[in-house]
Amino acid sequence: MEIRDWDKFLIPYEQAVEELKVKFRSIRSELRKKDEYSPIEFVTGRVKKVSSILEKARKLQVPMDQLETGIEDIAGIRIMCQFVEDIQKMVEMIHQRNGKDLIIVYEKDYVSNQKESGYRSYHIIINYPVQTAEGERWILAEIQIRTLAMNFWATIEHSLNYKYRKNIPEKVRSRLKKAAEAAYLLDQEMSEIREEIKEAQKLFEIKSQLVSNILQSIHQLYRQGHVSEASFFQERFNQLWEMGDIHELRRLRDEMNGKLNSMNGDS
Template sequence: MKNQLVHLNIKQIRTELMRFMMAYEFALEEINTKINILQQEFEYVHDYNPIEHVKSRVKSPESILKKVKKKKIPLNIPAIQEKIRDIAGIRITCSFVTDIYKIANMLEKQKDITVIEKKDYIKNPKPNGYKSLHLIIQIPIFMSDREENIYTEIQIRTIAMDFWASLEHKIYYKYNREIPQHLRDELKDAAKSANELDKKMERIHREINVLKEAEDAAMVNDDPKFPADLLMPLLSESYDKE
């Protein structure tokens, strides 16, 4: 009888741990679906895709346990869920800095997303030069017998910011986070160069948009699918109903 109880307890623990990890996978699926919908809509409406790459991951059990020990968190699932808020993570890489805030704003407006914390390392970079926009959100997921609100970290950055952050991480990892001061200074200078590149590309992007808008305005009457004389009455009727 005792052996049966032990076996049952182990099975229950294994099931709960599996569901614990699955909850974060489900949360990532929900958010990735939202991002994909927003991306397609934005591309259709604005004829432009603001998102270059999306990466998502769930921390491994070993990584979670290391953080539990480091933060001295009680070894139980509710405490871990509440105290470690980056078990599920998504990184969105954008073309331009303005895209970062557009995407963040679109996500924040989602009714089932609750923004818990927002850290703007773009307006307020870290001392080493790191830039990115971080959101800690909660999103509900629905299982067969429960609803859970799962914390997820979303990082949004430009290609230049992501390139710098990835290389900086590799350098620090290789040298066990202890590198000479002159190399730290060079890394900070590289972050400034990445920032200048972002600004320059943003200026070019704005100028191209102005040119494109002028061309679109000139061509609107020549579109056989959506002629202006057909669209205007439809738009007027829609606004009148509102």
């Protein structure tokens, strides 16, 4: 086997994973700040372990001097979505970036065409540029897009494949298949009520932001020495918090902002 400096070899892949995670987390953050729905629930990433690279190279009969082109998923990120419909939205977003900061090589749709095992996910192989000390370098990376239910199932299957060295007993395999069907049905049910779920999550985010703004204003009043006013608003907030009325919380926030503005104006 060729002797290789694996730490040096993996540097651009590690860089690609970190950059891709930042890109898609930024998209999620930007959409939420604009009060728009984000199809991205969260993003994870990893670089394959050396043992996994060697195992895959042996399986695919990829020579050691051709790892960069022969193994497409040394670098990989995973984008989790709440709903199956979000997967296609993410695919469209990535297509819009094609030719700009990445190049799509090919795609594998295991959502519409699930594997025999029950595995479901959408894979996009891309060419991605990283800036290294030796100049720009394009590397292959994989983006996996799946729902939370799909990811739960896939994580369990991966663990069992590791335990049984990819020779899962038929009895366990059969139960895994049933679990895959259950995960599929869960995704279908969530899709049926996704508008209600999205509305509930939106209300939760609005209330969380209101509460944060109110508490910051109360703290500011205390900090400026307006103890009686701060105590007054604190008491009103405690009452409204128990009731959970967003409209009343919004009015309290606006009233406090007006009070703070007038106080700061007087000073």
